[in-house]
Amino acid sequence: MTWLKPSWQAVLAILFCLVALALGAMSKPEAAALAQPTATTIYPYMGTKVLILGLLLIAALASAVRLAPVVEAAVLFIGAHIAAWLLIKGIAGFEGTALAPYFLALAAAWLLAWRCVALLSSLRPAANGAKTALRLIIPAIFGAWILIIWEAVTRGAGIPFILLPPPSAIGARIANSLPILGSDVRQTIFKAVLIGYIVGNLAGFVVAILADRVPFLRRGLLPIGNMVSALPIIGVAPIMVMWFGFDWPSKAAVVIIMTFFPMLVNTVAGLAASGHMERDLMRTYASGYWPTLLKLRLPAAMPFIFNALKINSTLALIGAIVAEFFGTPVVGMGFRISTEVGRMNIDMVWAEIAVAALAGSVFYGVVALVERAVTFWHPSVRGG
Numbered sequence: 001m002t003w004l005k006p007s008w009q010a011v012l013a014i015l016f017c018l019v020a021l022a023l024g025a026m027s028k029p030e031a032a033a034l035a036q037p038t039a040t041t042i043y044p045y046m047g048t049k050v051l052i053l054g055l056l057l058i059a060a061l062a063s064a065v066r067l068a069p070v071v072e073a074a075v076l077f078i079g080a081h082i083a084a085w086l087l088i089k090g091i092a093g094f095e096g097t098a099l100a101p102y103f104l105a106l107a108a109a110w111l112l113a114w115r116c117v118a119l120l121s122s123l124r125p126a127a128n129g130a131k132t133a134l135r136l137i138i139p140a141i142f143g144a145w146i147l148i149i150w151e152a153v154t155r156g157a158g159i160p161f162i163l164l165p166p167p168s169a170i171g172a173r174i175a176n177s178l179p180i181l182g183s184d185v186r187q188t189i190f191k192a193v194l195i196g197y198i199v200g201n202l203a204g205f206v207v208a209i210l211a212d213r214v215p216f217l218r219r220g221l222l223p224i225g226n227m228v229s230a231l232p233i234i235g236v237a238p239i240m241v242m243w244f245g246f247d248w249p250s251k252a253a254v255v256i257i258m259t260f261f262p263m264l265v266n267t268v269a270g271l272a273a274s275g276h277m278e279r280d281l282m283r284t285y286a287s288g289y290w291p292t293l294l295k296l297r298l299p300a301a302m303p304f305i306f307n308a309l310k311i312n313s314t315l316a317l318i319g320a321i322v323a324e325f326f327g328t329p330v331v332g333m334g335f336r337i338s339t340e341v342g343r344m345n346i347d348m349v350w351a352e353i354a355v356a357a358l359a360g361s362v363f364y365g366v367v368a369l370v371e372r373a374v375t376f377w378h379p380s381v382r383g384g
Contacts, residue, residue: 062076096156201312
């Protein structure tokens with residue numbers, strides 16, 4: 001039967017749905033209502049249980065038919081996400097009462113979303129717009145399902161709020177705390193992180209040029225760089241607070257220390273990356289040190305330099321937040337995390353973590369975009 005091409009995800013999803021139907025109740029209130037049909041018990045999924053499992057079965061069966069990949073991905077996307085939304089919506093107000101069929105339906109929806117992402121990843125569109133759309137859609141679906149599973153499991157299993165709040169509660173806390181989060185971002189990211197990141201990377205780059213020019217600096221600095229890069233933040237941060245005070249300069253100093261040596265080591269390695277043939281060609285043109293550096297060696301070192309910039313984009317944020325644990329004004333992301341943990345406001349802690357993760361991702365993405373524009377000639381960029 002050439003018109004059938006079932007994937008293992010679709011087969012498993014169908015099996016999970018059939019087992020969920022055979023087991024019956026998806027929640028404890030529903031099981032109690034089925035045990036006493038005459039009782040007027042309100043329970044979740046009173047009118048949506050059949051719809052949820054039916055959507056999953058229809059999407060899985062449609063996936064088993066030989067359809068165009070785009071059509072199949074669309075069917076799987078709609079079926080999986082509507083079913084997941086109905087599952088989460090139904091358990092609201094009945095947290096901690098989910099039974100095995102609930103988790104089987106969730107697993108079936110996740111398998112269909114997996115198949116959808118696999119299909120989208122296999123597409124090779126010719127248009128640049130379609131390629132860009134796929135590069136955005138695939139990670140968006142993947143990330144959305146991390147949040148969906150997180151929300152569904154925490155609500156269905158009744159995980160205590162203090163251990164792991166659901167994403168919806170974290171989102172509500174973010175929406176209700178925008179002024180506080182904004183002041184924390186200004187203090188930590190726009191002052192400590194950005195200033196420390198710029199100064200640390202620039203100093204590391206300049207010292208790398210000096211070390212390349214003066215051999216004894218290269219031989220003396222690199223071993224020290226490896227040693228200093230292994231220093232624990234919790235040991236450096238209190239010293240910087242004692243030296244530079246409790247405000248953002250002490251956090252920027254920690255960021256400078258953390259970003260200086262990765263830039264130094266990567267730049268020195270990058271300056272040695274140009275080939276002997278290219279250097280010999282520059283010598284035949286009677287090029288001195290500085291023309292060779294600017295026209296050959298620095299362009300060849302750009303992938304190494306941007307690798308250091310990307311590494312430092314995350315190190316800088318981590319260093320500034322951890323440094324704020326050891327003394328800061330009553331503002332800042334690290335200060336807020338340490339304070340709210342003591343108050344057991346775990347949703348606020350997760351809100352700060354989410355904002356930090358978003359800021360770090362944006363920071364990294366901006367550096368990666370600049371890298372693609374600068375190193376467009378490199379095989380890794382031309383191939384991507």
